[in-house]
Amino acid sequence: xxxxxxxxxxxxxxxxxxxxxxxxxxxxxxxxxxxxxxxxxxxxxxxxxxxxxxxxxxxxxxxxxxxxxxxxxxxxxxxxxxxxxxxxxxxxxxxxxxxxxxxxxxxxxxxxxxxxxxxxxxxxxxxxxxxxxxxxxxxxxxxxxxxxxxxxxxxxxxxxxxxxxxxxxxxxxxxxxxxxxxxxxxxxxxxxxxxxxxxxxxxxxxxxxxxxxxxxxxxxxxxxxxxxxxxxxxxxxxxxxxxxxxxxxxxxxxxxxxxxxxxxxxxxxxxxxxxxxxxxxxxxxxxxxxxx
Amino acid sequence: xxxxxxxxxxxxxxxxxxxxxxxxxxxxxxxxxxxxxxxxxxxxxxxxxxxxxxxxxxxxxxxxxxxxxxxxxxxxxxxxxxxxxxxxxxxxxxxxxxxxxxxxxxxxxxxxxxxxxxxxxxxxxxxxxxxxxxxxxxxxxxxxxxxxxxxxxxxxxxxxxxxxxxxxxxxxxxxxxxxxxxxxxxxxxxxxxxxxxxxxxxxxxxxxxxxxxxxxxxxxxxxxxxxxxxxxxxxxxxxxxxxxxxxxxxxxxxxxxxxxxxxxxxxxxxxxxxxxxxxxxxxxxxxxxxxxxxxxxxxxxxxxxxxxxxxxxxxxxxxxxxxxxxxxxxxxxxxxxxxxxxxxxxxxxxxxxxxxxxxxxxxxxxxxxxxxxxxxxxxxxxxxxxxxxxxxxxxxxxxxxxxxxxxxxxxxxxxxxxxxxxxxxxxxxxxxxx
Numbered sequence: 001x002x003x004x005x006x007x008x009x010x011x012x013x014x015x016x017x018x019x020x021x022x023x024x025x026x027x028x029x030x031x032x033x034x035x036x037x038x039x040x041x042x043x044x045x046x047x048x049x050x051x052x053x054x055x056x057x058x059x060x061x062x063x064x065x066x067x068x069x070x071x072x073x074x075x076x077x078x079x080x081x082x083x084x085x086x087x088x089x090x091x092x093x094x095x096x097x098x099x100x101x102x103x104x105x106x107x108x109x110x111x112x113x114x115x116x117x118x119x120x121x122x123x124x125x126x127x128x129x130x131x132x133x134x135x136x137x138x139x140x141x142x143x144x145x146x147x148x149x150x151x152x153x154x155x156x157x158x159x160x161x162x163x164x165x166x167x168x169x170x171x172x173x174x175x176x177x178x179x180x181x182x183x184x185x186x187x188x189x190x191x192x193x194x195x196x197x198x199x200x201x202x203x204x205x206x207x208x209x210x211x212x213x214x215x216x217x218x219x220x221x222x223x224x225x226x227x228x229x230x231x232x233x234x235x236x237x238x239x240x241x242x243x244x245x246x247x248x249x250x251x252x253x254x255x256x257x258x259x260x261x262x263x264x265x266x267x268x269x270x271x272x273x274x275x276x277x278x279x280x281x282x283x284x285x286x287x288x289x290x291x292x
Numbered sequence: 293x294x295x296x297x298x299x300x301x302x303x304x305x306x307x308x309x310x311x312x313x314x315x316x317x318x319x320x321x322x323x324x325x326x327x328x329x330x331x332x333x334x335x336x337x338x339x340x341x342x343x344x345x346x347x348x349x350x351x352x353x354x355x356x357x358x359x360x361x362x363x364x365x366x367x368x369x370x371x372x373x374x375x376x377x378x379x380x381x382x383x384x385x386x387x388x389x390x391x392x393x394x395x396x397x398x399x400x401x402x403x404x405x406x407x408x409x410x411x412x413x414x415x416x417x418x419x420x421x422x423x424x425x426x427x428x429x430x431x432x433x434x435x436x437x438x439x440x441x442x443x444x445x446x447x448x449x450x451x452x453x454x455x456x457x458x459x460x461x462x463x464x465x466x467x468x469x470x471x472x473x474x475x476x477x478x479x480x481x482x483x484x485x486x487x488x489x490x491x492x493x494x495x496x497x498x499x500x501x502x503x504x505x506x507x508x509x510x511x512x513x514x515x516x517x518x519x520x521x522x523x524x525x526x527x528x529x530x531x532x533x534x535x536x537x538x539x540x541x542x543x544x545x546x547x548x549x550x551x552x553x554x555x556x557x558x559x560x561x562x563x564x565x566x567x568x569x570x571x572x573x574x575x576x577x578x579x580x581x582x583x584x585x586x587x588x589x590x591x592x593x594x595x596x597x598x599x600x601x602x603x604x605x606x607x608x609x610x611x612x613x614x615x616x617x618x619x620x621x622x623x624x625x626x627x628x629x630x631x632x633x634x635x636x637x638x639x640x641x642x643x644x645x646x647x648x649x650x651x652x653x654x655x656x657x658x659x660x661x662x663x664x665x666x667x668x669x670x671x672x673x674x675x676x677x678x679x680x681x682x683x684x685x686x687x688x689x690x691x692x693x694x695x696x697x698x699x700x701x702x703x704x705x706x707x708x709x710x711x712x713x714x715x716x717x718x719x720x721x722x723x724x725x726x
Contacts, residue, residue: 045390045393052723063716130539238687240697241692258681259386
């Protein structure tokens with residue numbers, strides 16, 4: 001096939017200009033400011049400022065509380081991504097097979113999609129309230145000595161549960177539409193060749209869903225890293241003992257609550273690099289296995 | 293046609309520029325008072341605007357204390373700062389140590405207002421927002437102090453007549469309350485009540501450099517025997533069911549008192565009004581308990597809450613307005629109004645005298661407990677503290693207290709870590725704010 005070549009003109013640049021402007025104003029410029037600020041020790045009001053090279057990095061990165069937050073972020077993101085993808089896939093596959101009342105099932109499962117993370121956090125807070133929370137009472141009644149105010153495992157459980165619950169419906173929508181995009185003919189052909197539904201799923205359906213899964217994985221990791229901020233803020237606030245602090249939440253706490261702009265900027269630059277590396281890994285190593 | 297349109301636009305433009313010049317001078321006031329407190333703030337502003345014709349004060353609610361401070365910082369950096377900003381106790385070091393971010397209230401009143409005498413303010417309020425020389429920088433606004441609230445029904449059930457004056461007495465009555473079906477104690481702010489004011493009450497130094505007033509190059513002294521003894525006891529009480537921990541959130545611990553799970557609760561003198569509405573039992577208030585083993589004659593506490601700061605970079609004429617508003621707000625009538633509506637303490641002795649003369653404390657004696665505690669004899673270490681990055685230090689403290697309660701750290705380890713992490717933050721602050 002002959003490739004179509006357009007004559008060089010400035011029109012394409014004109015078309016992408018708005019996008020470039022948006023990226024420059026809302027990403028490049030603030031990111032540059034953060035990098036600049038991360039080399040300064042400056043009072044909050046910007047009245048005195050000194051250039052200190054990497055002091056902000058050495059002071060904050062590698063600090064016990066930062067390492068704790070980094071470790072929690074890694075575990076938390078892995079759990080949230082894996083669980084919310086896994087559960088959503090299971091639900092989507094099952095909902096796809098339902099014939100009677102399919103619409104009702106699907107609508108119910110999609111419902112939580114419209115809930116913002118901080119709202120999900122507030123709801124979770126109510127359910128896990130030590131005085132009036134039903135889930136809190138239930139977990140204690142079944143013999144789990146549950147106390148998320150003091151036990152870091154229990155606190156982690158609370159934030160993971162809420163974060164997964166909120167994200168499952170987003171993933172569900174994508175998986176369901178992905179499943180419906182798989183041609184009936186392929187499924188029917190597979191049905192003739194293989195009796196086991198599990199095997200059919202792993203050899204036919206799952207590979208065909210791979211583009212959706214990969215896309216969702218990228219989205220979910222970003223979600224776990226950044227958007228769960230609202231959930232952490234409204235539920236544990238990093239407690240107990242800083243064990244549910246994520247890196248983003250720590251940037252917020254140091255910079256916005258604590259007015260330490262240099263330290264907070266250094267942390268956000270490091271976070272930016274981590275996410276950059278993660279994204280490169282995803283696209284270089286995992287995307288290769290995806291067939292579109 | 294075109295010309296007339298242009299003319300109209302020009303005329304409108306000129307009119308728009310001209311209007312503010314003839315109208316009142318606008319003064320922006322950013323505050324952190326939500327809910328009922330915000331309504332009272334609005335009422336004060338409305339009354340002030342009606343009381344004179346030169347200035348128009350415009351109060352704007354900016355969210356919680358931290359949000360308000362962050363908004364003020366961002367606005368200042370963008371040269372859009374308000375005239376007056378409310379900054380809370382833990383943020384005081386940040387604004388006071390930033391060179392020239394504010395105009396000290398003492399200077400403001402001298403230069404633009406009707407003069408200033410620090411002796412007009414009551415003892416526990418006087419020096420909290422002052423510099424090391426005793427010059428007041430921020431005007432105390434919503435001043436409260438921690439108190440012990442107790443459920444009279446619970447005490448009657450347990451056969452106890454008086455609330456505990458000392459922690460030793462508390463230890464004796466806690467088992468009785470437990471037998472009557474109550475956890476003895478909860479509290480809502482461990483850094484403020486059981487650390488900062490613990491030091492004031494027992495007249496203990498909490499940081500080097502005159503509690504941080506003299507310099508930013510200071511170290512924290514929380515890792516001391518009295519504190520460790522007290523927090524060892526707290527853990528013991530938690531394990532014995534004499535202390536209830538409902539998380540770090542203020543409200544959750546207060547709710548435990550309202551729902552009669554705990555018999556005593558330590559909160560703010562400003563909580564009084566809210567409790568009066570939400571409880572269905574009779575309760576009383578009293579001073580914070582102290583350890584007889586640490587001090588024979590306990591000292592007073594100092595204030596919590598926030599102060600109003602006049603931000604720099606405005607024209608002289610507008611500062612005249614700010615000074616005028618400050619003197620309006622601190623006049624006895626308005627202080628008494630604020631005191632009665634919110635439960636915060638009046639900050640001047642004149643206002644306190646007016647409230648007394650009106651017989652306000654005869655009808656609600658509990659409203660006076662906070663002021664009495666603040667007016668108790670001061671000691672060397674009762675005027676307050678001034679520590680940088682104290683918001684983060686409080687977070688460190690909360691974390692270490694969690695670790696003590698959960699058994700993750702021993703009391704000694706927790707306090708050693710608290711000291712090390714706090715000193716690291718203080719050193720960063722000292723390097724930034726020289």
